Amino acid sequence: CAWSIERPPGDTAGCTFCHTSSEERCSTCHQRHQFDPKVARRSEQCKTCHWGKDHRDWEAYDIGLHGTVYQVNKWDPKQFDWNKKLADADYVGPTCQYCHMRGGHHNAQRFSTVYTSMGMSMADRGAPIWKEKRDRWVSVCDDCHSPRFAREQLQALDEACKDASLKYRETFKVAEDLIKDGVSDPMPKDLCPDFSGQNHIWSLKIGAYHDGEAYGGKTGESGEFRMSNCTDVERLCFESVGYFQTYIMKGMAHGSWNDATYSDGSFGMDRWLVNVKQDASQARRLAAIEKKVGITWVPESFWKTGEWLDQLTGPYIVKNHPGKTIFDLCPDPGWLDTHHAPAEEV
Numbered sequence: 001c002a003w004s005i006e007r008p009p010g011d012t013a014g015c016t017f018c019h020t021s022s023e024e025r026c027s028t029c030h031q032r033h034q035f036d037p038k039v040a041r042r043s044e045q046c047k048t049c050h051w052g053k054d055h056r057d058w059e060a061y062d063i064g065l066h067g068t069v070y071q072v073n074k075w076d077p078k079q080f081d082w083n084k085k086l087a088d089a090d091y092v093g094p095t096c097q098y099c100h101m102r103g104g105h106h107n108a109q110r111f112s113t114v115y116t117s118m119g120m121s122m123a124d125r126g127a128p129i130w131k132e133k134r135d136r137w138v139s140v141c142d143d144c145h146s147p148r149f150a151r152e153q154l155q156a157l158d159e160a161c162k163d164a165s166l167k168y169r170e171t172f173k174v175a176e177d178l179i180k181d182g183v184s185d186p187m188p189k190d191l192c193p194d195f196s197g198q199n200h201i202w203s204l205k206i207g208a209y210h211d212g213e214a215y216g217g218k219t220g221e222s223g224e225f226r227m228s229n230c231t232d233v234e235r236l237c238f239e240s241v242g243y244f245q246t247y248i249m250k251g252m253a254h255g256s257w258n259d260a261t262y263s264d265g266s267f268g269m270d271r272w273l274v275n276v277k278q279d280a281s282q283a284r285r286l287a288a289i290e291k292k293v294g295i296t297w298v299p300e301s302f303w304k305t306g307e308w309l310d311q312l313t314g315p316y317i318v319k320n321h322p323g324k325t326i327f328d329l330c331p332d333p334g335w336l337d338t339h340h341a342p343a344e345e346v
Contacts, residue, residue, distance in 0.1 A: 002224030003238075006195030008311040018049040038082040043070055043095040050096075053243045055118060056250045056259065061096060064256035069093030099140050111140060119249025120241050122165055157252040160260060164245045167269045171240050174280045175204060175233045180214050183287040184231050188216045190299035192306075193314030194224055197325040203234055229309060233279050236272045244268035 004015045028048070029040045039045060043061065051058035061067040070093050073079040079092040086097060086104040100108040112133075124130065134154060141150035178184040179202050193199040198217070205215035205223040215223065227238050244264050251260030259265055290297055309315060317326060 002195045003227045006224075006313045014052075037085075041082050041086060041089075041095065041097055042074070043067070043097070046096045054246060056247050057096075057254070059263075060247075060250040060254035060256040060259045063258055064251070064254040066093050066255055070095060094140075094144075102140055111136060118246045119161055119164070120245055122161065153252075153255075157249070160248050160252045160266075161245075164248045164266070164269060167273055168237075168241045168245055171237055171269075171273045171276050172204065174276050175231075175237050178231075178233060178280055178283060181284075183283050184233065185283065185297070186231065186299045186303045188223075190303050191229060192304050192309045192312065193318050194226065195313045196224070196327060197314050197317035197321070199314065203230055204237055229303065229312075233276050233283075236276050236279070240269050240272040240276075244272065 004012045009016065027035070029045050030037065031039050031045075043058075047058045062071070070080075073092050080095075081090070084090070086101060089098060091098060100111050102111050105111075110133075134151075137154070138147050138150040141147075141153070175184075179187070188202045189200050191199050194201070194203065198221075201217035201221055201223040202215040203223045203226040205211075205217070206225070207222045211219060213219070217223070225238050225242065227235060227242070244266075247263065247265040247268065248260045251257065251263075251265055261267060289295075305315075313326070317324060317329070321329060
């Protein structure tokens with residue numbers, strides 16, 4: 001993610017340990033030197049990577065209904081026999097592996113949810129690929145529940161994600177209007193360059209969804225989420241969709257109503273929407289006063305340069321490769337590839 005790769009290594013040690021050191025290695029789950037399948041079958045084994053603000057899987061599972069059953073009974077071999085293979089497992093409640101690695105299948109995406117970007121984007125529920133995944137999910141749930149119950153839970157998840165999207169669209173619109181009216185401080189052009197070496201594109205103008213020169217840049221150019229060195233309104237927008245909306249999706253998917261509602265899920269999005277509105281109202285009033293008294297505001301220099309800011313990827317590219325962006329330097333960067341795996345695999 002851009003908000004990670006734009007930073008110096010010390011800032012993103014937590015990202016790097018999982019996304020480079022651990023990803024797709026057998027020893028990540030099976031533990032080096034021990035390599036015991038009994039260890040890899042326990043839910044805690046997923047906890048190392050799958051937790052935190054923007055991928056709140058462990059927390060949602062752990063305090064959800066299934067996680068509670070697991071924590072209470074995991075030491076009882078009659079309820080959880082770790083000597084059995086996953087294909088033969090007969091647990092009193094599901095583990096992460098039981099649902100996401102059905103029968104021992106190691107492609108966890110086969111039994112993941114239907115939403116893209118961890119719930120931050122909506123999916124067309126009528127599309128064949130999503131129908132297939134939803135049916136596959138129901139086939140796991142009906143080990144313990146009826147198919148009707150499982151589909152009702154899916155519908156509840158759908159409705160929660162739709163409500164969350166309504167809140168984010170309203171939050172985004174407030175921030176969008178500030179940028180279009182030129183009263184956001186700082187504007188994109190007043191910031192140090194983003195990770196690609198560009199500084200003229202609004203961070204929330206992602207891909208083709210929000211195209212147009214009003215956001216800065218040329219037609220077709222895309223901004224990238226920023227969570228630092230940007231307006232407070234932009235940061236709140238980022239956290240609303242990147243954190244709280246994913247809490248809602250993860251909470252509903254794992255039976256954690258607390259996560260979906262109280263623990264910075266639905267209620268968190270409410271709070272951030274109010275904060276964005278209040279910030280926008282103050283910015284507009286201040287801009288009106290400045291215009292009336294003839295003040296021409298000059299952005300502070302600390303938005304462009306600083307001891308820490310100068311360590312970011314964007315300023316480095318501008319300094320060492322003038323006129324270039326990261327896309328010029330890496331014309332076919334595999335690590336920026338957004339293509340998904342073939343439908344039959346996912």
